[in-house]
Amino acid sequence: MKKILLVEDDPNLGMLLQDYLQLKGKFDIVLCVDGEEGLRAFSRQNFDLCILDVMMPKKDGFALGKEIRKMNEHVPIIFATAKAMMEDKAAAYDLGGDDYITKPFRIEELLLRINALLKRVSAKETVPAAPEQTLFEIGNYTFDYTTQLITHKGVQQKLSTKEAELLRLLCLKQNAVLTREEALLSIWHDDNYFNGRSMDVFLSKLRKYLREDSRVEILNVHGKGYKLLINL
Numbered sequence: 001m002k003k004i005l006l007v008e009d010d011p012n013l014g015m016l017l018q019d020y021l022q023l024k025g026k027f028d029i030v031l032c033v034d035g036e037e038g039l040r041a042f043s044r045q046n047f048d049l050c051i052l053d054v055m056m057p058k059k060d061g062f063a064l065g066k067e068i069r070k071m072n073e074h075v076p077i078i079f080a081t082a083k084a085m086m087e088d089k090a091a092a093y094d095l096g097g098d099d100y101i102t103k104p105f106r107i108e109e110l111l112l113r114i115n116a117l118l119k120r121v122s123a124k125e126t127v128p129a130a131p132e133q134t135l136f137e138i139g140n141y142t143f144d145y146t147t148q149l150i151t152h153k154g155v156q157q158k159l160s161t162k163e164a165e166l167l168r169l170l171c172l173k174q175n176a177v178l179t180r181e182e183a184l185l186s187i188w189h190d191d192n193y194f195n196g197r198s199m200d201v202f203l204s205k206l207r208k209y210l211r212e213d214s215r216v217e218i219l220n221v222h223g224k225g226y227k228l229l230i231n232l
Contacts, residue, residue: 001026001027001028002027002028002048002049002118003027003028003029003030003045003046003047003048004021004027004028004029004030004047004048004049004050004051004114005030005032005038005041005042005045005047005049005050005051006018006021006029006030006031006032006050006051007031007032007033007034007035007037007038007050007051007052007053007056007061007064008031008032008033008051008053008056008080009033009034009053009055009056009057010053011033014031014033015031016107017029017031017051017107017110018031020107020111021107021110021111021114024111025111025114025115027114030045030047034056034057034058034059035052035056035057035058035059035060035061035063035064036058036059038050038052038059038064039059039064039067039068042067042068042071042072043071047075048075048076048118048121049075049076049077049078049114049117049118050065050068050075050076050077050078051078051080051110051114052064052065052068052077052078052079052080053080053081054079054080054081054083054088054092055081055082055083061079061080061081062079062091062092062095065077065079065092065095065096065097066095066096069095069096069161073096074121076098076099076117076118076121077096077097077098077099078097078098078099078100078101078110078113078114078117079092079097079099079100079101080100080101080102080103080105080110081100081102081103082102082103082104083102086194086197086198086201089194089197089198090197090198090201090202093162093188093195093198094160094161094162094163094202095160096160096161096162098117098189099113099117100194101113116189120189133145133171133172134146134168136168136171138150138171138210138213138216138228138230139210139213139215139216139230140152140153140212140213140215141210141212141213141216143167143168143171145164145167145168148160148161148163148164150167150209150210152212152213153212157209159209160202162187162198162202163202163205163206165186165187166183166187166199166202166203166206167206169182169183169186169187170206170218170226170227170228171228173227173228174228174230175227175228175229175230176227177221177224177225177226177227178225178226178227178228179224179225180196180199180224180225180226181225182225183199183225183226184196184199187199203218203226206218215230215231215232216228216229216230216231217229217230217231
């Protein structure tokens with residue numbers, strides 16, 4: 001039985017979600033009512049997935065998600081919130097969140113998202129990982145995907161998980177087109193409009209990080225996607 005950490009400060013909604021997911025999803029649900037209680041639970045038990053409300057007392061969901069990511073880089077995290085601003089969704093993915101669902105939502109949809117995430121995690125565990133390139137030269141920059149660091153003339157810039165994943169895809173396709181759909185499905189696992197807007201935010205940040213070398217460009221290829229171009 002998969003164990004899920006559910007952190008929700010609304011007691012009625014929390015109990016409703018707990019009962020439904022235990023009955024229909026056959027999950028072991030640990031319900032916490034604030035971020036601090038959720039952090040204590042995560043530090044003491046092993047979880048297969050986390051569902052975090054964003055707006056909570058004591059420690060909000062984003063702060064909790066950041067702490068969880070420090071302890072475990074791989075556990076899937078779903079953020080649930082009434083906040084629907086693009087900046088909030090970008091922040092959720094920037095912190096290493098795997099999915100974001102806006103309240104009010106249908107519980108059936110949440111269950112579908114949980115099952116999809118757990119299925120992807122299971123698939124990754126059963127398929128041997130192929131060796132992957134982690135170090136890249138981008139003009140005068142060095143990019144280490146493992147540490148998520150860009151280095152330029154001794155100065156380091158730490159990237160978020162999503163920024164690092166996106167830059168790696170661009171590097172692997174250097175001087176060729178990385179399609180928008182390929183990037184969204186690879187990183188966000190969904191090519192919907194909101195994820196596309198989030199990716200645009202991360203691309204803008206990457207362009208800013210790489211602006212010290214005029215030979216390096218991230219181009220928009222109209223109707224197709226993006227190209228990391230390094231002019232020699």
